[in-house]
Amino acid sequence: MAVETMGKRSRKRGDAPRSSSKAGSTRAERDEARRMRASQTAQADPASSPVPGSRSAARRRGERPPPPWGSFPLTELTVFIALVLGVIGLLFSSGDRQRTLIVGAMVLGSLGGLEISIRDHFAGFRSHTTLLAGAATMGTVLVIFVAVDKIPAYVPLAVGGLVFAGSFFALREVFKRRSGGLGFR
Template identity: 40%
Template sequence: MSRHNKSKRRRRSKSTAPQVPPRPPRHIDDRPERPNAPWHPVPLVELSVLVGIVCIAFGLFRRDDTGGRVLLALGVSLGALGGLDTSLREHFAGYRSHGLVLAAFPAVATAAVLGFAKVPLYVVVPVMLGVFLAALVALRRVYESKTGVPA
């Protein structure tokens, strides 16, 4: 007789442990609505990211000359601007905390300015970390004041 005979299977014994009640369904409607941009019907952020992607693609083909490097820098800047805009609106509306992403922006900007000013690297790194931490603390306080929930 085959051991795969379905009619001869043994039934499992029922457990004596109490059954765990099912979790209530998670409703997406529980979260507040994502804040709209001031230019709401126009998809400006999406267009910015799209133009950024196109600039990056053309810049990669011409990366050996100055124009290609400018296109690459412009594309990365436009893409970052689109993400930064969404992060700013969501953070300051209390929709979602983006403190780390937003704190990195002034830190990187400070490092870039100090780098262009030819400040030594051993000075740039601590200043950048200080700006990052100060911005992070300030952004967390803003989010906590908007929502009443610790970030």
């Protein structure tokens, strides 16, 4: 009676010689061969390869889209000022001034993060649909509370829900167009 041994079988590619193959046998050799093929393809058809400074080349490298104001660190300064205001508000103030400093710090910090989210989303780099829809909802509800004196609580909630749903759908479609059809990244 023969005993059958069962185990994992390795997947081998037929009779292709491993060490003398054109692709190489180690991962580094295969990567190098892949780079060589890509450069040969780019040299043969330069119109199909991305321009080094183009948006598609930057996205493929995994870099964030550049800010519209160039290399000036506006977002970083905004977040830094928010941190300074928060520390001053927590440690060195009291009463109304403390509340004002802390709220100002929260607003500036949120604006710094929101700016990066907007830039990433509309460039098709990374989807921030829920965050941006939530920001639109919070802005709408805040305007309703400030503009209308006496209003039932369900009205801002209902309007906020409609704004969230509408902006979520619209922002999702914008990201799909900008990212080449992907719903998230």
